[in-house]
Amino acid sequence: MRTDVVVIGGGIIGASSALQLARGGAQVTLIDQDIPGHGCSYGNAGWMTPCFAMPLPMPGMLIKSMGWLLNPESPLYIKPSLSPDLLSWLTRFLFSMNEKKAKSSIELLIALSQESLRLYEELSHTQADLMKFEKKGLLMISQTASGRQAAIEELKWGEPFGVIGEILSGERAQELEPSLKKNLGGVYFQNEAHAEPLGTVQALLKEGLKLGVKVVPHCQFQGLGHRVQIGESQSLKSIKTSLGEMFADQFVFAMGSWSKAFGQELGLNIPILGGKGYSIILPKLQRQPKIPIMLIEKKVAITPRENSLRVAGTLELVDQDFSITQRRMDAVVKGARQILEIPEKPQYLESWRGLRPCTPDGLPLLGRSPAIPNMVLACGHQMLGLQTGLGSGQFVAEVVLQNRSQDPRLDPTRFT
Numbered sequence: 001m002r003t004d005v006v007v008i009g010g011g012i013i014g015a016s017s018a019l020q021l022a023r024g025g026a027q028v029t030l031i032d033q034d035i036p037g038h039g040c041s042y043g044n045a046g047w048m049t050p051c052f053a054m055p056l057p058m059p060g061m062l063i064k065s066m067g068w069l070l071n072p073e074s075p076l077y078i079k080p081s082l083s084p085d086l087l088s089w090l091t092r093f094l095f096s097m098n099e100k101k102a103k104s105s106i107e108l109l110i111a112l113s114q115e116s117l118r119l120y121e122e123l124s125h126t127q128a129d130l131m132k133f134e135k136k137g138l139l140m141i142s143q144t145a146s147g148r149q150a151a152i153e154e155l156k157w158g159e160p161f162g163v164i165g166e167i168l169s170g171e172r173a174q175e176l177e178p179s180l181k182k183n184l185g186g187v188y189f190q191n192e193a194h195a196e197p198l199g200t201v202q203a204l205l206k207e208g209l210k211l212g213v214k215v216v217p218h219c220q221f222q223g224l225g226h227r228v229q230i231g232e233s234q235s236l237k238s239i240k241t242s243l244g245e246m247f248a249d250q251f252v253f254a255m256g257s258w259s260k261a262f263g264q265e266l267g268l269n270i271p272i273l274g275g276k277g278y279s280i281i282l283p284k285l286q287r288q289p290k291i292p293i294m295l296i297e298k299k300v301a302i303t304p305r306e307n308s309l310r311v312a313g314t315l316e317l318v319d320q321d322f323s324i325t326q327r328r329m330d331a332v333v334k335g336a337r338q339i340l341e342i343p344e345k346p347q348y349l350e351s352w353r354g355l356r357p358c359t360p361d362g363l364p365l366l367g368r369s370p371a372i373p374n375m376v377l378a379c380g381h382q383m384l385g386l387q388t389g390l391g392s393g394q395f396v397a398e399v400v401l402q403n404r405s406q407d408p409r410l411d412p413t414r415f416t
């Protein structure tokens with residue numbers, strides 16, 4: 001008998017879950033309050049880079065971030081506030097900053113990223129036009145000796161789990177990427193890839209459509225519907241939406257940074273705050289890079305596109321605040337100008353902001369809710385939702401269709 005599944009949220013996580021569920025034989029309906037792919041998955045840097053699979057709370061981060069917090073153009077910003085949600089998030093965040101936790105999280109995130117990369121590469125064979133998938137590696141570039149050391153540290157964290165990198169002198173960096181300014185060393189990670197973020201969501205949905213996935217845009221989840229008590233737990237029969245009640249056997253909740261607001265309704269504590277970041281599309285440079293570049297000191301991500309350049313960065317911790325701070329957006333471009341020849345006042349072909357769904361321990365909530373076992377959570381993918389997307393979708397499909405056991409590190413009830 002086919003399982004009916006409703007997936008709520010059509011970002012990279014919902015779209016990946018829908019496709020992998022359909023591949024596993026489920027009858028899937030995906031709903032989104034907007035057009036699928038127009039949340040945080042719309043304009044991210046497009047990186048699929050297992051080398052860069054660090055959780056947000058990393059050891060040593062505290063001292064570094066104290067300096068950043070005072071600078072309005074810094075890569076990380078937290079507006080001082082006494083909001084109980086923010087204070088409780090920060091407390092949990094601080095307790096997660098230890099070596100043992102970081103190692104275990106990195107192992108898990110790299111494994112999810114590697115599995116996703118393999119699946120994306122496979123998908124790109126049939127969806128090349130939409131995805132524009134390229135495997136050119138990633139240059140982690142620094143302007144200072146301490147930045148270079150940070151890039152090498154990143155390599156060291158990843159090496160035990162299969163990440164490969166070449167430590168670069170300034171000359172070697174320029175040889176690999178002639179568009180770089182002089183004297184910039186770092187590390188080159190050879191096995192990494194990039195793709196168009198929105199195109200990748202569209203590719204997943206197009207592939208899903210072939211397997212019968214029904215996509216319903218402008219359909220907002222508004223609450224749980226009919227429930228039946230079975231022993232200690234409940235079985236969810238339907239959800240309430242702006243287009244009426246929807247029935248299914250299983251439900252997957254993938255609402256990104258919007259998830260926190262539904263915690264009470266779902267009977268869970270979902271401490272997800274938004275990590276606001278900006279991405280700007282610039283006209284193609286005269287000296288256009290061919291390889292994606294991360295500038296370590298500024299945490300700026302540069303991604304070459306066919307006829308333009310994407311520059312992305314900053315993380316400002318907010319609660320569903322979508323406003324744009326022009327100064328922080330301009331600081332991203334200013335950062336990129338330090339290593340590439342970008343005009344003083346470039347034209348912004350497109351400017352965008354998105355809220356990364358950030359949990360305080362830097363890991364997603366992925367798995368069943370014990371109180372309502374046919375309700376599966378798939379949210380909180382912080383800065384890595386694209387690169388861990390299809391692997392997360394596979395995880396969801398195995399939970400729903402094969403009753404895969406939970407990973408305690410991803411347990412959706414761990415904050416409840």
Ligand SMILES: Cc1cc2nc3c(=O)[nH]c(=O)nc-3n(C[C@H](O)[C@H](O)[C@H](O)COP(=O)(O)OP(=O)(O)OC[C@H]3O[C@@H](n4cnc5c(N)ncnc54)[C@H](O)[C@@H]3O)c2cc1C
Nearest residue numbers: 009011013033039040041045047221256277384385386387
């Ligand atoms: C500047 C920037 C750069 C980034 N670069 C990268 C990168 O290079 N690589 C990487 O892996 N990640 C990157 N990220 C992070 C990545 O974009 C996110 O982790 C990812 O998009 C999260 O996907 P999601 O599906 O969980 O959320 P979203 O894409 O936000 O999707 C959630 C969906 O749920 C829908 N929804 C919400 N509420 C409801 C409701 N009530 N009913 C129905 N639908 C609802 C929304 O409309 C939305 O479409 C970046 C993020 C930013 C901001």
